Amino acid sequence: MTTNFSRRSVLKLGGGLLAASALLPQHAFAQAKAINYWHTFTSQSEQAGLDAVLALFKAAHPDIAVTPENIPNPEFMAKVTAAVVSGSRPSVTMVASERFKDLLAMGALIDMTDRVAKWERRKDFDDKRFESISADGKVYGVPSFAFVDWMYYRKDWFDEAGIAVPTTLAEMRDAAVKLTNPSKGRYGYGLRGGPGGQNIIINIMEAFGSPVLHADGKIGLDREKAIQAIDFYAGLLTKDHAVPPSAANDGYRQIVEGFQTGQTAMIYHHTGSYQDIASKLKPGVEFGTMAIPAGPATRVARLAYAYNTITKQEDADTAWQWIKFWGEPDAAVAFLEKTGYFPASTVAAQDKRIVGNPMYKAAADTLGFGIPQPSFPGAAGWAESSVLPNFQRVLIGQATPEQAVDEMITALAEATN
Amino acid sequence: MSRVLYTAANPPARSAWEAINPMRMIGELSETRYWMYLLLLPSALLITAVVLYPTLYGIQLSFREMRLNRPALGTDWVLFKHYARMLADPIFWTALRNTAVWVTSSIALEFTVGLIAALALNRNLPGTKVLAVLILVPYFLPNVVAGHMWALMLDPRLGVINDLLVKTGLLTGYKAWFADPSTAMAAAIIVEAWHSFPFFTLLIMAGLKGIPTDLYKAADIDGAGPFAQLRLITLPMLKTIIAAAVILRVIGLVNSPDLLLILTNGGPGRATQVLSLYAFQTAYKDFNFGYAGALSVVMFILLMGFAWAYIRLSKVNQD
Numbered sequence: 001m002t003t004n005f006s007r008r009s010v011l012k013l014g015g016g017l018l019a020a021s022a023l024l025p026q027h028a029f030a031q032a033k034a035i036n037y038w039h040t041f042t043s044q045s046e047q048a049g050l051d052a053v054l055a056l057f058k059a060a061h062p063d064i065a066v067t068p069e070n071i072p073n074p075e076f077m078a079k080v081t082a083a084v085v086s087g088s089r090p091s092v093t094m095v096a097s098e099r100f101k102d103l104l105a106m107g108a109l110i111d112m113t114d115r116v117a118k119w120e121r122r123k124d125f126d127d128k129r130f131e132s133i134s135a136d137g138k139v140y141g142v143p144s145f146a147f148v149d150w151m152y153y154r155k156d157w158f159d160e161a162g163i164a165v166p167t168t169l170a171e172m173r174d175a176a177v178k179l180t181n182p183s184k185g186r187y188g189y190g191l192r193g194g195p196g197g198q199n200i201i202i203n204i205m206e207a208f209g210s211p212v213l214h215a216d217g218k219i220g221l222d223r224e225k226a227i228q229a230i231d232f233y234a235g236l237l238t239k240d241h242a243v244p245p246s247a248a249n250d251g252y253r254q255i256v257e258g259f260q261t262g263q264t265a266m267i268y269h270h271t272g273s274y275q276d277i278a279s280k281l282k283p284g285v286e287f288g289t290m291a292i293p294a295g296p297a298t299r300v301a302r303l304a305y306a307y308n309t310i311t312k313q314e315d316a317d318t319a320w321q322w323i324k325f326w327g328e329p330d331a332a333v334a335f336l337e338k339t340g341y342f343p344a345s346t347v348a349a350q351d352k353r354i355v356g357n358p359m360y361k362a363a364a365d366t367l368g369f370g371i372p373q374p375s376f377p378g379a380a381g382w383a384e385s386s387v388l389p390n391f392q393r394v395l396i397g398q399a400t401p402e403q404a405v406d407e408m409i410t411a412l413a414e415a416t417n
Numbered sequence: 418m419s420r421v422l423y424t425a426a427n428p429p430a431r432s433a434w435e436a437i438n439p440m441r442m443i444g445e446l447s448e449t450r451y452w453m454y455l456l457l458l459p460s461a462l463l464i465t466a467v468v469l470y471p472t473l474y475g476i477q478l479s480f481r482e483m484r485l486n487r488p489a490l491g492t493d494w495v496l497f498k499h500y501a502r503m504l505a506d507p508i509f510w511t512a513l514r515n516t517a518v519w520v521t522s523s524i525a526l527e528f529t530v531g532l533i534a535a536l537a538l539n540r541n542l543p544g545t546k547v548l549a550v551l552i553l554v555p556y557f558l559p560n561v562v563a564g565h566m567w568a569l570m571l572d573p574r575l576g577v578i579n580d581l582l583v584k585t586g587l588l589t590g591y592k593a594w595f596a597d598p599s600t601a602m603a604a605a606i607i608v609e610a611w612h613s614f615p616f617f618t619l620l621i622m623a624g625l626k627g628i629p630t631d632l633y634k635a636a637d638i639d640g641a642g643p644f645a646q647l648r649l650i651t652l653p654m655l656k657t658i659i660a661a662a663v664i665l666r667v668i669g670l671v672n673s674p675d676l677l678l679i680l681t682n683g684g685p686g687r688a689t690q691v692l693s694l695y696a697f698q699t700a701y702k703d704f705n706f707g708y709a710g711a712l713s714v715v716m717f718i719l720l721m722g723f724a725w726a727y728i729r730l731s732k733v734n735q736d
Contacts, residue, residue: 074678074682077701077702077704078697078700078701081485081700081701081704085485101486102485102486102704105485105486105487105488106485106486106488106704107488193596193685194596194682194684195682244573244574244593245573245593245596245597246573246574246593246595246596247596248593248596248597248684248685248686249593249595249596249601249681249684249685250596254572254574257574257575258574261574261575263574377486377487378486378487378703378704380702381486381702381703381704382703384698384702385698385699385702385703388684389683389684389686389687389690390686392684392685392686393685393686393687395685396596396597396598396685396686396688398598398686399686415703
């Protein structure tokens with residue numbers, strides 16, 4: 001038997017197949033909702049924490065596929081800026097509080113006020129948690145976890161030397177000097193003078209009485225107090241020689257490795273590095289945690305939040321499911337157990353797995369007096385492009401504290417005017 | 418029966434299909450002078466889209482206010498405001514000076530090592546093929562990988578380089594290479610040279626294969642030694658290749674801040690701040706795209722000037 005195809009019948013068949021193939025994928029996509037999530041998790045512990053939350057989310061929402069995409073922290077703003085300008089935004093973006101104002105100003109964030117207001121877990125979060133992600137009465141994100149500033153110290157060294165845990169910056173300096181022994185390759189303090197160190201420098205200046213963002217909203221440094229702060233902090237290297245000589249280039253990896261390998265007695269970071277430290281040193285035996293010491297003017301410990309924000313309107317409904325899931329106590333505690341990052345939810349923070357662990361006491365105390373990172377358009381750029389390099393110039397002897405602070409003040413004026 | 422003679426003036430009649438046959442039309446078009454333009458059209462469109470348009474956009478950006486985090490400032494034309502600011506900007510001058518050091522030192526080191534490697538590999542001794550592959554390995558590594566690898570190797574705590582130097586007595590203690598302004602740039606240049614010298618090796622080796630061996634035999638007979646042969650035969654014969662390689666590497670070095678971004682981030686202080694890194698930071702940390710555009714235009718002009726001067730001075734196009 002032979003079958004004859006006319007040109008018309010072939011065209012009809014082709015057209016039918018084309019129409020069917022065009023319909024099939026749309027049908028498939030309608031079943032599985034997909035979003036992508038830009039984040040800055042890089043360490044193994046952070047990745048493990050994200051995996052834990054993803055696994056819980058998948059069990060709760062099998063119809064939603066989340067594709068996490070890591071954006072290294074130093075490149076984060078460049079990538080997000082390019083995505084916003086080119087219109088290739090991610091569905092959900094993790095936003096650190098100090099970046100909020102810049103991202104808002106460039107139109108990267110979508111108003112979430114109504115969603116947050118109607119959220120059944122909104123009452124689990126203190127109003128303060130939303131301050132750093134709100135502007136003009138509108139809310140642009142939900143806190144997913146907290147960066148609670150604290151310090152790690154070598155408990156065994158402190159015990160051996162009979163030194164009490166410092167509560168002020170002056171005591172911290174004394175302890176650093178006493179614990180320094182270059183012949184043993186030991187230094188009292190692991191100073192982060194390289195990438196990421198700018199926020200600590202700003203904190204020290206504020207602790208000396210020179211906040212960059214004042215209570216009335218004005219922006220500016222108190223020159224004399226800032227000079228005292230820079231003189232004190234850089235002096236740990238230039239005068240006291242109580243920090244490793246590599247301080248001007250030391251970033252996160254270097255300070256954590258220095259502490260883990262027995263080079264330094266104290267480091268300043270946040271709870272997010274807890275699991276990394278605990279993987280090498282015994283908690284409560286070899287190392288302890290302490291609240292950030294108070295400065296001459298005030299105690300400055302940042303209580304910053306990482307926020308999840310909707311950055312693509314088309315995916316907003318699906319994105320909201322993922323964002324609010326981070327507020328579930330099980331997700332928050334699973335993330336804490338893998339990373340050390342504190343829950344942003346007050347309910348989750350009361351979990352017995354947290355309050356029953358003495359190593360978290362310093363962080364729990366800090367929740368009471370911690371303050372948010374100063375945030376204004378240009379803040380992050382000024383901190384990275386001026387505060388850090390000028391502080392480094394003092395560390396390497398190319399500038400005095402006075403010259404460095406004058407440069408910071410000039411750059412701050414340029415960044416904000 | 419009469420025969421019909423078909424000529425250009427009297428072509429055979431075409432069927433309707435032949436008249437619209439695209440292959441026939443293309444065939445006829447290929448015989449005309451427009452064919453060349455048609456072939457160039459796709460690449461011209463591509464270059465316009467990915468090179469020309471961004472370049473022109475970047476140039477016009479340098480004459481406008483464009484701060485992404487300060488939308489209230491608008492995007493008005495500001496003419497030469499950014500260029501005037503640049504003249505009074507000490508970081509710009511530091512970055513310009515550092516760029517000159519970074520580029521000239523890196524090129525000199527890469528060319529020297531690349532030439533030596535190419536001459537050695539060109540001798541076709543046993544094992545040179547394996548060595549040629551090994552020598553090319555650094556060039557195949559992405560800058561990010563090479564940067565992180567060397568950052569660890571030169572680490573003052575865990576770095577193997579410090580360990581070796583201390584054990585061999587060349588250093589008394591571990592050195593923080595990237596934290597000391599007197600060594601940071603030199604250390605970065607060595608890393609850059611290690612990463613990119615195979616580029617010169619590869620091109621010079623290709624050039625060496627094209628030099629007739631008769632020239633060397635004649636030079637031997639005339640009593641020319643190896644250095645005389647290098648100076649009088651090899652280098653002149655490689656002139657065009659060397660010029661092309663130098664220009665390409667200079668463009669790469671001036672434009673790419675990634676290695677310095679990983680190793681030093683421009684520090685300590687401004688010790689390794691170069692123009693490309695400064696432009697990148699101005700755009701993506703300060704979100705000042707207008708000023709970053711002006712910095713990029715200056716880099717563009719410097720590169721054009723360099724390429725023009727280098728080609729003239731090396732007399733490449735006079736051969």
